[in-house]
Amino acid sequence: MKQLALGMIAYAVQRDVDAAQLCKHAGIDPEALKHKTCPPVTAQQLQDLWLNAGRLTNDPLFGLHFAESLRPAALGIVGEIIQSSATVGEALTHAAALTHLITDQCRMEVIRTHKTFTVQLIPHTDPGATPPYAFRQLIDLLLVMVIHELDGLVFEKIIPSAVRLAYAVPDVQEYERVFRCKPLKRAGEYSLVFDSRYWDEPLLTANHQLQGLLLQKVSSLAAQTGSQPATLQTRIYNYLLANSYLGVASLNDMAANFNLSPRSLQRKLREEGVKYQEIADAVRSSLALYYIASGNYPLKDISYMLGYNELSAFTRAFKRWTGSTPVTYQSL
Known part of the structure; x- marks a missing residue:
């Protein structure tokens, strides 16, 4: 139950909950939880974690x-x-x-x-x-x-x-x-x-390897932000990146996962000076360059992995992001 507790806390943090506050309400020592020798998480602590995570996220x-x-x-x-x-x-x-x-x-x-x-x-x-x-x-x-x-x-x-x-x-x-x-x-x-x-x-075992690579990429980005609270656009970017092996989530799905209406999510992002589509495109652009540079995936597969049914649509988007076509970039 320790891994479950750690996962719940990490997700609550992504939902803008203070980890120390959540752990305090659940009677959990967050520092001890990081060590292999920490006492097991009790059923009561897990129950309190569920209750307070739902309350603090209002979800x-x-x-x-x-x-x-x-x-x-x-x-x-x-x-x-x-x-x-x-x-x-x-x-x-x-x-x-x-x-x-x-x-x-x-x-x-x-x-x-x-x-x-x-x-x-x-x-x-x-x-x-x-x-x-x-x-x-x-x-x-x-x-x-x-x-x-x-x-x-x-x-x-x-x-x-x-x-x-x-x-x-x-x-x-x-x-x-x-x-x-x-x-x-x-x-x-x-x-x-x-x-x-x-x-x-x-x-598709190769797809599991792709998940692992994406998770490493997100972990390195999280480490770069240090102890500063992540902005909403950063949290969404990292979420989209980590889960992008299944395609980039729609605005409606992302809003629902953050327990917001699509309009509220758009408003909060607007306050940070960015649109959801811009974040989604930044993720697609980053992944497209990453996949092409790896040399492991044909362009048609990359197009599908990024949610484009036609290679021509991916080519137009890639040119908009980088100024060149995927074929030209691949040959550089």
């Missing part, structure tokens, strides 16, 4: 949005899965055995039929015995992590056939945006159902 769906941003932070676990898996089915089977690395509150089972396969979370105790808020945040977190990590492993937006939750969700529209289908209430069940066609989909 009742903190777990949902935290999971949406967790892809790079989960690389350690994904790395273990990659080493022992060749397909989505194998990855999920191995992931089920690694659930304990994230939580001791539940286990994961994968059930396969002819037409579908289901990823189901089984609580170790009666959910009623666990503080409801923390338990629901944890379920949201784990289920969204499954979807988004599969995205990264196959470089495709995987859409569940069904999402089943034992509780009524507070914001159906936002859950549907994140889960990509409308959640259904089903007593005693916490599960994702997928079409069987995904089961034998091969994993």
Whole structure:
């Protein structure tokens, strides 16, 4: 639970929460948490962390949005899965055995039929015995992590056939945006159902390596900022960069993850003298130069990785950013 706590604190900081204040409310020593020998995070501390993270960010769906941003932070676990898996089915089977690395509150089972396969979370105790808020945040977190990590492993937006939750969700529209289908209430069940066609989909191990490179790039940028509070545009830039192996997020998705309306996000950025599209273009430009310089990716693949369906559209954008075409830049 230590890694989960560290991830929650890091995401809360990205949402402009003071880490020391959050840890104080949860009864956690932030310095001790950084050391391997620190005492385990207790269930009560984790519960207090969930409650106060949601309160300080003013986001009742903190777990949902935290999971949406967790892809790079989960690389350690994904790395273990990659080493022992060749397909989505194998990855999920191995992931089920690694659930304990994230939580001791539940286990994961994968059930396969002819037409579908289901990823189901089984609580170790009666959910009623666990503080409801923390338990629901944890379920949201784990289920969204499954979807988004599969995205990264196959470089495709995987859409569940069904999402089943034992509780009524507070914001159906936002859950549907994140889960990509409308959640259904089903007593005693916490599960994702997928079409069987995904089961034998091969994993793209190179894409996992790309995630790692992007995470290193973001870490180096964070180190350069020192102890100064990051501006909103910097936090958005780093978020987009770290998660860009799945394409650059839209304004609406970014605003939702920061628990803001698109208009509010645009207004806050305007106060910093920048537009969202300018940040997104800066990320695309930086990545385009990075990918071309690496020599590992054909221009057509780079175009797709940056969210352009046509190479011609990427070429026009690249010329606008740099003054030259990708082919010309590649030959320099």
